[in-house]
Structures are given as structure tokens and as C-alpha cells.
Amino acid sequence: MTDQITLSDEATASYRERGWVVLPDAFSATEVDVLQTAALEVLERPGPEVGREADGSPHVCWGMHLFDERLSALVHHPALVNPSQQLLDSDFFVHQSRINMKQTNGSIVAWHQDFGTYHRVDGVPDPRGIMIAVFLDDVTHVNAPLLAVPGSHHEGLVSTAAIDPDAPDFEAVSKYRYDITDYTMSRLVGDYGLEAITGTAGSMLLMDMTVVHGSSVNISPLRRLLLYINVCPVDNRGESYERPEYYAARDFSPVQPGADDCLLQFA
Numbered sequence: 001m002t003d004q005i006t007l008s009d010e011a012t013a014s015y016r017e018r019g020w021v022v023l024p025d026a027f028s029a030t031e032v033d034v035l036q037t038a039a040l041e042v043l044e045r046p047g048p049e050v051g052r053e054a055d056g057s058p059h060v061c062w063g064m065h066l067f068d069e070r071l072s073a074l075v076h077h078p079a080l081v082n083p084s085q086q087l088l089d090s091d092f093f094v095h096q097s098r099i100n101m102k103q104t105n106g107s108i109v110a111w112h113q114d115f116g117t118y119h120r121v122d123g124v125p126d127p128r129g130i131m132i133a134v135f136l137d138d139v140t141h142v143n144a145p146l147l148a149v150p151g152s153h154h155e156g157l158v159s160t161a162a163i164d165p166d167a168p169d170f171e172a173v174s175k176y177r178y179d180i181t182d183y184t185m186s187r188l189v190g191d192y193g194l195e196a197i198t199g200t201a202g203s204m205l206l207m208d209m210t211v212v213h214g215s216s217v218n219i220s221p222l223r224r225l226l227l228y229i230n231v232c233p234v235d236n237r238g239e240s241y242e243r244p245e246y247y248a249a250r251d252f253s254p255v256q257p258g259a260d261d262c263l264l265q266f267a
């Protein structure tokens with residue numbers, strides 16, 4: 001682990017109690033430009049790692065850091081590594097990464113917990129891990145921000161299997177889905193509330209991977225491009241190998257922090 005402590009006590013308390021913290025200006029405008037260019041290029045890949053909207057346009061790429069040196073560099077950026085090590089009190093590996101682009105009238109993301117699939121399908125033992133999101137566009141209340149239930153991680157796993165064998169992506173994606181029922185969602189929102197997670201481009205969200213979250217359709221003309229990197233402590237490995245590497249890690253080596261300019265070298 002590096003010695004550098006980057007999160008304030010207040011930020012750490014927010015993460016532990018509410019389940020997340022947003023760090024504004026974690027990445028510069030130049031770094032955001034580098035990452036935007038990389039993400040849009042990687043979304044053009046033809047392979048099964050890219051998920052598409054009904055009209056065929058790409059909106060998600062799983063395993064993004066495996067496919068591009070700029071996105072791989074992001075994983076090693078000290079702005080991401082140091083606070084993650086601090087929150088986990090451990091070195092970590094990347095369990096999964098993805099690009100998520102929400103364009104006008106694209107798809108929704110149903111209520112879920114990332115740990116639901118990681119635990120039941122990938123074999124990650126414990127609910128210890130962070131869902132990191134790097135904002136490459138301004139995310140406001142109008143362009144389908146992530147919605148999340150503060151404090152819901154304290155409940156442990158509350159999701160259940162959402163099996164629809166008729167879904168077009170059943171074999172690749174849907175059969176691994178664990179959603180939150182309407183009943184559970186009503187109870188959680190009644191008990192804890194529901195919040196939109198907003199921030200300007202360059203912000204970074206650190207969210208406990210057991211927090212209940214989802215997002216609605218983006219009916220605005222404003223694109224919403226985010227990068228996700230889910231990390232787990234090195235002693236919390238998922239070794240079922242049921243899903244391909246672009247969904248679930250094969251490389252469990254600890255992520256080493258890179259240089260401060262590891263993204264700027266690509267500008």
C-alpha cells in the first residue's frame with residue numbers, strides 16, 4: 001500500500017454511513033478528454049463485451065481496462081488508487097470494469113446491488129469492495145443520474161434472481177441478473193430515502209458495492225458517459241470462472257499506483 005491518505009474524515013464517514021462519497025475534480029479536463037476519446041473508441045469494438053441498445057448502438061463495454069492502455073492507466077491513477085486503498089484498508093484488484101454511456105432514449109438500469117451477481121455468480125465471498133465511477137460528462141438531475149438508496153449496504157444482500165428466459169440477452173447477461181423487487185424497493189426507500197448522484201465531469205464516485213442503485217431512461221439530449229471500476233481487497237477473490245474475463249477478474253494481482261501523469265502522457 002502507498003502511505004498517501006487522501007480522504008478526509010468526513011468523506012470516509014459518508015462512505016461508511018451513507019455508502020458513498022463523490023470527490024469533485026478528481027481528474028482534470030485534459031484527463032477527462034483522454035478518457036472520453038478512449039471510451040468512445042472502445043465502444044466501437046465488435047465483440048460480445050459490448051452491450052447494445054435496441055437500435056444497435058453501443059452503450060456499455062465490460063472489461064474496458066483490458067482493451068485499452070488509456071483505460072488501463074486510469075485503474076492505476078493515484079487519484080483512484082489511494083482513496084480506494086484507504087477505504088478498503090488493503091491492496092485491491094479490479095473485479096470488473098465497464099463503460100456506461102446513456103444517450104437519449106437509451107435503456108434503463110434496474111435496481112440492483114453489484115455484489116449480488118459478484119457473490120452468487122462470480123464467487124466473491126464478502127461484501128467488501130468499491131464501485132468506482134469516473135464522470136466523463138456533467139451528470140445532473142436531468143440526464144439520468146445514478147439513483148441510490150443511502151445506507152442500504154447495511155442490509156446486506158436484498159436482491160433476488162430476475163430470470164426472464166425470453167429476454168434477448170438471456171444467455172449472456174440476463175440469467176445473471178439479481179434485481180430488487182418492488183416490495184423491497186418500497187420498503188428501502190421508505191426507510192432510507194432515495195438520492196440522485198450528480199457531479200461535474202472529472203468527479204469520482206466511490207460507492208460500497210452493496211448499495212442498492214439503478215438509473216432511469218435519459219430523455220434529455222445530454223449524453224451521460226461514465227466509467228466504472230469495481231475493486232475488491234486482494235483477499236476477497238471471486239474464483240468461480242463462470243463468466244468471461246470481461247465480466248469477472250482472472251488477474252488478482254494488486255493494482256500498483258502509477259505516476260501522477262499516467263493519463264496526461266496520452267494527451
Ligand SMILES: O=C(O)CCC(=O)C(=O)O
Pocket residue numbers: 098100102109114145146213214215226228
Ligand atoms: O450508469 C448507470 O446508469 C448504472 C450502471 C450500474 O448500475 C452498474 O453498472 O452497476
